Amino acid sequence: MLPFENLSGDSGQEYFADGITDDLTTDLSQWSDCFVIARNTAFTYKGKAVDAKEIGRELGVRYVLEGSVRRVGEAVEVNAQLISTETGAHVWADRFEGQRSNLGQLQFEIVARLANSLGLELVKAEALRTMRERPSNPDAVDFWMRGTAILASNNFNKSASNDAMQLFERALALDPKNEQAMTFLAIVLAVRAESHWSDNSSGDLARAEELLNAAFALQPDDTWVHFTKGYILSIKGQWKAALTEAEMAIADDRNNPRAYGNAGFYKMHLGRSQEGIADIEMALRLDPHSSEAPFWQAHLCYLRAHLAQWEKAIEQCEKALAAKPDDSGSFADLAAAYAWAGHDKEARETAAKLRARDPNHMQTLQTSMDSHDDPTYKAEIARIMEGLRKAGMPEGEQKTN
Numbered sequence: 001m002l003p004f005e006n007l008s009g010d011s012g013q014e015y016f017a018d019g020i021t022d023d024l025t026t027d028l029s030q031w032s033d034c035f036v037i038a039r040n041t042a043f044t045y046k047g048k049a050v051d052a053k054e055i056g057r058e059l060g061v062r063y064v065l066e067g068s069v070r071r072v073g074e075a076v077e078v079n080a081q082l083i084s085t086e087t088g089a090h091v092w093a094d095r096f097e098g099q100r101s102n103l104g105q106l107q108f109e110i111v112a113r114l115a116n117s118l119g120l121e122l123v124k125a126e127a128l129r130t131m132r133e134r135p136s137n138p139d140a141v142d143f144w145m146r147g148t149a150i151l152a153s154n155n156f157n158k159s160a161s162n163d164a165m166q167l168f169e170r171a172l173a174l175d176p177k178n179e180q181a182m183t184f185l186a187i188v189l190a191v192r193a194e195s196h197w198s199d200n201s202s203g204d205l206a207r208a209e210e211l212l213n214a215a216f217a218l219q220p221d222d223t224w225v226h227f228t229k230g231y232i233l234s235i236k237g238q239w240k241a242a243l244t245e246a247e248m249a250i251a252d253d254r255n256n257p258r259a260y261g262n263a264g265f266y267k268m269h270l271g272r273s274q275e276g277i278a279d280i281e282m283a284l285r286l287d288p289h290s291s292e293a294p295f296w297q298a299h300l301c302y303l304r305a306h307l308a309q310w311e312k313a314i315e316q317c318e319k320a321l322a323a324k325p326d327d328s329g330s331f332a333d334l335a336a337a338y339a340w341a342g343h344d345k346e347a348r349e350t351a352a353k354l355r356a357r358d359p360n361h362m363q364t365l366q367t368s369m370d371s372h373d374d375p376t377y378k379a380e381i382a383r384i385m386e387g388l389r390k391a392g393m394p395e396g397e398q399k400t401n
Contacts, residue, residue: 013071044289
């Protein structure tokens with residue numbers, strides 16, 4: 001699913017075309033046997049001349065859905081076409097017209113006709129259910145779309161989080177039962193708390209949980225509700241419960257790459273690193289160009305180190321640092337892997353880089369080990385710490401009261 005082109009003649013309407021793209025991607029993901037590339041990877045092709053056959057080779061997909069959106073006032077026109085990546089031929093094309101106030105119905109018609117062309121009755125049925133559950137207030141939907149566009153940007157920071165939060169708040173003010181605005185506002189609040197962008201982290205997490213409880217009452221099988229709840233539980237160190245929520249998010253939408261990525265990371269904290277590798281690899285397959293991909297590469301580094309697969313850890317941690325060069329965890333696991341694999345020179349050099357960046361990393365690992373009750377996780381951290389000692393990493397400065 002490629003980003004739909006904005007033909008409105010107003011660059012300020014980009015968010016609207018992007019929002020329709022996001023919603024259609026979600027609808028198509030509902031079919032259990034349908035592999036749908038995630039938003040962030042699809043959006044790397046935005047504004048570019050693309051070749052369907054090349055995309056098929058790069059992403060391993062059989063079809064490309066592309067189109068355009070034109071919005072003039074309340075009138076909306078959508079053109080869509082399905083292209084075979086094997087032949088480059090058009091399989092299906094159609095044009096749709098409607099009103100912004102009936103956006104859910106318009107999107108349902110697009111997915112229903114596409115589903116009919118492919119024989120995907122379940123997709124059509126799920127799209128109809130989603131259409132019925134969408135918020136009825138078009139202005140609330142508009143604010144939600146604007147907020148999600150900010151949240152999905154690659155340069156999401158504290159200032160951007162403020163803007164997104166205000167937009168989701170405005171959506172809820174117009175439509176207090178807008179489950180999507182509740183959920184994504186909860187995501188922003190949780191990110192702000194974890195990133196130390198908030199003056200009241202505990203209060204923000206508490207409000208995020210309240211929003212999710214309300215969203216769950218409205219839509220108990222929403223993938224993003226479960227994903228966000230798991231994320232909040234992980235911030236609180238409740239790894240088993242966090243994994244349960246991530247797995248429920250995957251059950252609700254098997255094409256949710258962030259749910260897979262988080263599930264793999266949570267499994268590491270439960271002593272199940274071998275299982276976690278498959279989850280992270282699935283996340284990268286679904287969304288290889290995601291803004292989250294550098295984190296997933298780092299998580300694969302951690303998982304290989306936790307499993308004492310030292311040569312594989314070296315390869316993966318070097319890849320992770322190429323994608324995320326400021327990640328202390330990847331430096332630590334790389335230094336330990338070098339040491340255990342007998343690459344003493346490289347181990348010392350990497351430990352020196354870690355020491356310059358994070359001189360108290362050993363204390364961070366000790367705290368992480370002490371705060372867990374899983375014996376496998378604790379043993380894996382202890383082994384990594386011993387590797388760091390072999391590499392010449394000091395224990396760090398002792399904290400005093």
